[in-house]
Amino acid sequence: MENLKVMYKEEELQKRIREMAEEIDKDYAGTKEVIVISVLKGAVFFTVDLVKKMKTDIILEVMQLSSYSGTESTGNIIVKKDLDCNIEGKDILIVEDIIDTGRTLKYLKEYLASKNPNTIKVAVLMDKAERREVKVDVDYTGFVIPNKFIVGYGFDYDEKGRNIPYVGYIE
Numbered sequence: 001m002e003n004l005k006v007m008y009k010e011e012e013l014q015k016r017i018r019e020m021a022e023e024i025d026k027d028y029a030g031t032k033e034v035i036v037i038s039v040l041k042g043a044v045f046f047t048v049d050l051v052k053k054m055k056t057d058i059i060l061e062v063m064q065l066s067s068y069s070g071t072e073s074t075g076n077i078i079v080k081k082d083l084d085c086n087i088e089g090k091d092i093l094i095v096e097d098i099i100d101t102g103r104t105l106k107y108l109k110e111y112l113a114s115k116n117p118n119t120i121k122v123a124v125l126m127d128k129a130e131r132r133e134v135k136v137d138v139d140y141t142g143f144v145i146p147n148k149f150i151v152g153y154g155f156d157y158d159e160k161g162r163n164i165p166y167v168g169y170i171e
């Protein structure tokens with residue numbers, strides 16, 4: 001991909017993700033198992049690196065959401081791929097790649113809460129805080145970033161660039 005500048009190198013990402021995993025393990029001490037829900041597709045990369053660094057027992061689940069139109073979050077979100085398991089009474093950790101307007105995460109948290117889990121926490125790698133339109137509580141944040149379009153490490157530009165090993169931005 002052309003004109004991609006480096007925002008976070010592989011080593012910087014891994015260092016921060018290790019810190020997040022340690023914090024998550026500490027908070028879940030005494031919890032038997034955590035259901036990690038990775039939000040397809042972007043969060044796959046972050047999820048794999050995060051759970052490999054965690055010591056807490058996890059069950060891995062994936063979900064896919066999609067907004068009705070275009071690339072901009074419209075707030076009209078649908079579940080494209082649902083859970084395969086019953087989460088009632090379970091401890092849930094949502095793993096998402098980025099929180100932007102907050103609409104996707106707000107929808108997902110409310111959707112999952114309606115299934116009566118014991119707890120729901122959220123880990124996001126990137127937070128475009130200045131873009132927030134709806135309030136959502138996030139428990140673990142990797143990096144707070146400026147309002148730039150990022151590509152790589154799961155982040156795509158028209159589905160391309162997800163496999164770039166670092167997080168870059170388009171100037």
Ligand code: IMP
Pocket residue numbers: 042073097098099100101102103104105148149150151155156157
């Ligand atoms: P939200 O509902 O506005 O918080 O949207 C979050 C979704 O927007 C993410 O799951 C991404 O798919 C997408 N997104 C937001 N910013 C970026 C970016 O800089 N690069 C790639 N995807 C992005």
Ligand code: MG
Pocket residue numbers: 039040041042043097098
């Ligand atoms: Mg996404």
